Amino acid sequence: MPNAIALKVLIVDDQNSVRQMTRMTLEEIGIRHIHEAENGQQAMETAAVQPLDLIISDFNMPEMDGLGLLRAVRGHPVARKVPFILLTGRGDRELVVKAAQAGVNNYLIKPFTAAILRQKIEQVMGKLS
Amino acid sequence: MASLEQLKLTFFDECSELLQQTETGLTDIKNGQNTDEAVNAVFRAVHSVKGGAGIFGFEALVEFAHVFETVLDAVRRGSLTASPDVIDVLLAASDVLSDLVQMSRSGEAIVPGFGSECRTALEHLMARDKAGDAASQAESAAPADFEGIEFTPVRADQFDGTPANADGIRTYQITFRPKPELLKKANEPLYIVRELRKLGELDMVAATDELPALAELEFDRPYIGWTGTLRTTAAREQVDEVFEFVVGDCELGIEELADTNSATLVEVPQSPPLAIEESPAVTAAAEKPVGSSAPGGTANTALSAANPGQAPAAKPAATTTRIELEKIDRVVNMVGELVISQAMLGQIVNDLPEGTSNRLARIVEEVVHHTRELKDSVMSMRAQPVGSVFQRMPRLVRELATKTSKKVRLEMSGETTEVDRSIIERLGDPLTHIIRNAVDHGIEAPADRLTAGKNEEGAIRLAAEHRGGRIIIEISDDGAGINSERVLKKAQEKGLVGADAVLSDDEINNLIMLPGFSTAEKISDISGRGVGMDVVRSNIQDIGGRISLKSERGRGMTIQLALPLTLAVMDGMVIKVAQETYVVAMSAIVECLRPARSDINSLIGTRGMLKLRGDLVPLVSLGDLLDLNSTANESDDCVVIITEAGDGKRFGLVLDELCGHQQVVIKSIEESYGSVPGIAAATILGNGRVAFILDVEKLSDLAASASPNVAIAAKKAFAAKVAIN
Numbered sequence: 062m063p064n065a066i067a068l069k070v071l072i073v074d075d076q077n078s079v080r081q082m083t084r085m086t087l088e089e090i091g092i093r094h095i096h097e098a099e100n101g102q103q104a105m106e107t108a109a110v111q112p113l114d115l116i117i118s119d120f121n122m123p124e125m126d127g128l129g130l131l132r133a134v135r136g137h138p139v140a141r142k143v144p145f146i147l148l149t150g151r152g153d154r155e156l157v158v159k160a161a162q163a164g165v166n167n168y169l170i171k172p173f174t175a176a177i178l179r180q181k182i183e184q185v186m187g188k189l190s
Numbered sequence: 191m192a193s194l195e196q197l198k199l200t201f202f203d204e205c206s207e208l209l210q211q212t213e214t215g216l217t218d219i220k221n222g223q224n225t226d227e228a229v230n231a232v233f234r235a236v237h238s239v240k241g242g243a244g245i246f247g248f249e250a251l252v253e254f255a256h257v258f259e260t261v262l263d264a265v266r267r268g269s270l271t272a273s274p275d276v277i278d279v280l281l282a283a284s285d286v287l288s289d290l291v292q293m294s295r296s297g298e299a300i301v302p303g304f305g306s307e308c309r310t311a312l313e314h315l316m317a318r319d320k321a322g323d324a325a326s327q328a329e330s331a332a333p334a335d336f337e338g339i340e341f342t343p344v345r346a347d348q349f350d351g352t353p354a355n356a357d358g359i360r361t362y363q364i365t366f367r368p369k370p371e372l373l374k375k376a377n378e379p380l381y382i383v384r385e386l387r388k389l390g391e392l393d394m395v396a397a398t399d400e401l402p403a404l405a406e407l408e409f410d411r412p413y414i415g416w417t418g419t420l421r422t423t424a425a426r427e428q429v430d431e432v433f434e435f436v437v438g439d440c441e442l443g444i445e446e447l448a449d450t451n452s453a454t455l456v457e458v459p460q461s462p463p464l465a466i467e468e469s470p471a472v473t474a475a476a477e478k479p480v481g482s483s484a485p486g487g488t489a490n491t492a493l494s495a496a497n498p499g500q501a502p503a504a505k506p507a508a509t510t511t512r513i514e515l516e517k518i519d520r521v522v523n524m525v526g527e528l529v530i531s532q533a534m535l536g537q538i539v540n541d542l543p544e545g546t547s548n549r550l551a552r553i554v555e556e557v558v559h560h561t562r563e564l565k566d567s568v569m570s571m572r573a574q575p576v577g578s579v580f581q582r583m584p585r586l587v588r589e590l591a592t593k594t595s596k597k598v599r600l601e602m603s604g605e606t607t608e609v610d611r612s613i614i615e616r617l618g619d620p621l622t623h624i625i626r627n628a629v630d631h632g633i634e635a636p637a638d639r640l641t642a643g644k645n646e647e648g649a650i651r652l653a654a655e656h657r658g659g660r661i662i663i664e665i666s667d668d669g670a671g672i673n674s675e676r677v678l679k680k681a682q683e684k685g686l687v688g689a690d691a692v693l694s695d696d697e698i699n700n701l702i703m704l705p706g707f708s709t710a711e712k713i714s715d716i717s718g719r720g721v722g723m724d725v726v727r728s729n730i731q732d733i734g735g736r737i738s739l740k741s742e743r744g745r746g747m748t749i750q751l752a753l754p755l756t757l758a759v760m761d762g763m764v765i766k767v768a769q770e771t772y773v774v775a776m777s778a779i780v781e782c783l784r785p786a787r788s789d790i791n792s793l794i795g796t797r798g799m800l801k802l803r804g805d806l807v808p809l810v811s812l813g814d815l816l817d818l819n820s821t822a823n824e825s826d827d828c829v830v831i832i833t834e835a836g837d838g839k840r841f842g843l844v845l846d847e848l849c850g851h852q853q854v855v856i857k858s859i860e861e862s863y864g865s866v867p868g869i870a871a872a873t874i875l876g877n878g879r880v881a882f883i884l885d886v887e888k889l890s891d892l893a894a895s896a897s898p899n900v901a902i903a904a905k906k907a908f909a910a911k912v913a914i915n
Contacts, residue, residue: 085194121234166343168341
């Protein structure tokens with residue numbers, strides 16, 4: 062049973078306002094160690110050097126989208142096993158299928174509440190204490 | 191930690207940029223740059239607006255954005271062609287979205303059915319979408335979760351990080367380097383390689399770096415290792431099995447790679463790294479031993495090779511940050527004070543006896559230099575690209591063209607030209623009016639244009655550039671130009687020019703900037719009602735700029751605005767009236783002269799006349815106007831500054847002395863002293879004394895009006911100045 066307060070999470074989203082909202086929602090769940098990245102490049106730089114317990118990434122980003130980031134993470138010697146949750150918009154079924162093939166752990170539809178976020182995280186990490 | 195309200199503000203700021211990207215992208219596509227990237231960019235922008243709107247609870251915005259996004263998705267998938275009429279609907283949608291964002295931002299209640307016309311048009315487009323029917327039906331419902339997808343969340347503790355790709359083929363990076371023990375245990379490296387090959391496609395290279403010279407070869411030592419890739423449907427366990435018996439007797443590395451790139455270990459992103467300084471950290475980390483992976487071999491070198499390879503090509507992206515404008519204005523103010531203090535310091539040093547302190551003089555010179563640089567830097571912080579005003583124009587032109595049933599194209603250039611915020615804020619209205627005129631009166635109806643042998647579509651060009659310390663903005667169109675006969679007739683009817691006056695074409699064209707002038711046959715609700723070019727002109731003059739126009743009948747018209755770069759600091763001419771020092775804006779001065787006594791007629795009271803190259807120019811005596819004991823009126827040695835009144839007519843100011851020109855920091859006195867007619871602002875000169883900056887254009891009016899009032903106002907101002915000093 063992982064302790065929420067000990068979890069280290071990376072949020073990836075090119076929209077600052079959305080990133081901050083996601084941060085606030087994570088904090089509502091009790092998560093405190095939160096890294097942020099604006100794009101896939103920054104995310105990979107963080108993932109390569111920081112120990113991470115979870116990556117939550119938006120799909121819709123320029124240059125490298127969430128799926129591309131997922132594949133990069135899964136191919137990276139240091140970060141490959143980090144659990145990955147992909148944020149998608151309504152109606153993105155195809156994306157979820159592709160993401161599953163690429164090794165995603167879970168997905169989350171925007172907008173989401175703290176309760177749903179918690180549920181999705183627990184589906185991957187186990188019940189949070 | 192940011193509050194929800196602050197985040198909403200951040201979101202709306204993001205929306206401005208996203209909406210701009212949308213409009214620009216759609217316009218590019220319409221102009222033929224119909225690239226995948228352009229369409230994707232527009233889709234992403236609208237998708238981002240929708241996403242943020244959903245998070246912050248702006249439902250109306252979400253609903254419209256969703257429909258908009260669906261059509262954009264069809265375009266980017268290729269199932270809907272981006273023909274001009276489709277793009278027009280999308281541009282209209284971008285306008286509606288913009289309005290919805292604005293209303294959400296200001297908290298206005300959104301009328302239900304707002305944008306419904308556009309929404310219907312979008313829905314018609316969706317019906318056209320060939321492949322989309324099933325998909326759009328599924329999407330129009332708003333599921334909280336996906337039904338019918340067999341997705342099971344993958345638990346982290348059961349996850350080995352190896353995804354199967356679509357066709358089940360995995361790629362492993364394998365490094366195999368036998369140690370002597372392997373041979374001693376009668377294991378044969380070659381057999382192991384053959385076993386691997388049975389699993390799938392093997393692509394190995396032998397590493398022969400340890401191979402000694404033939405004479406030194408020992409027959410029972412392995413010198414060769416192999417490294418390469420294996421493409422197979424086999425699971426990791428099967429690959430491990432091959433090495434089951436030798437795993438302790440060799441250096442072994444087996445890594446599963448992402449399916450896209452079997453050659454490199456990391457899917458290196460194409461974008462240049464933002465912080466090149468961080469690459470060493472990344473490679474350093476990669477160097478650390480990671481589990482059982484290849485010992486300092488291919489994995490890490492691939493990673494470290496990738497980054498330096500990209501670094502030379504990359505430029506660090508410009509980083510920006512958000513600062514409250516108040517903070518910048520405070521800094522600008524402080525720097526202004528510094529400029530003044532430094533000028534005073536310079537003056538004191540100048541007044542010291544020769545040779546008192548060369549060192550002091552040198553240091554002060556440095557201070558002057560640094561202060562100037564600081565001032566320039568700080569002023570550039572307030573500088574904004576004119577693009578922020580320009581970007582409203584495309585939509586304006588679109589809407590006007592539709593309203594007047596004309597075809598008009600707007601071309602813009604020089605949007606990155608920077609100008610002080612204070613100018614930007616005052617530029618919007620005049621520019622809007624000029625462009626309105628161009629569409630409404632300038633560009634002809636499509637049929638008329640064809641008859642005239644022109645393209646059906648009219649063009650308006652909006653350009654900005656820095657020239658000679660000013661910013662020049664040109665608005666030109668290829669329309670009908672000014673109808674000089676009509677203008678002259680109207681001007682004569684209104685008594686603005688004499689019936690027998692002979693005017694050049696240029697002079698006639700400039701008549702349209704006189705107050706109360708409008709030749710529109712019917713007052714179109716677009717630009718005819720009372721806001722004439724004269725208001726535009728006075729707006730421009732208020733910010734210290736000049737406006738001029740040129741027209742060619744049948745070919746078009748060009749209006750040129752010449753604006754100062756900033757309102758906070760100005761080039762001023764220091765003048766003396768009696769013993770008092772004032773400052774006049776250099777931009778207001780047309781000419782300075784010392785006229786011969788004989789050229790001045792009848793200087794009675796405040797007014798008089800000057801003979802100048804065959805014209806008679808009215809004179810205003812500043813000494814009398816300001817109720818000062820000026821001897822200029824009588825003396826042979828007065829100075830006259832020719833300037834322009836509010837109505838454009840020239841007049842001359844009579845004063846005692848010109849003291850030189852300098853940059854002055856403009857200090858508003860309205861807060862402390864209210865508005866004094868004729869006095870624009872104040873400044874502190876190098877000698878530490880306060881000097882008023884005269885509002886030259888109003889002085890002529892003041893002189894004409896009841897003099898006692900002016901004198902009283904001037905006396906009050908004078909007394910105020912004494913109080914300051």
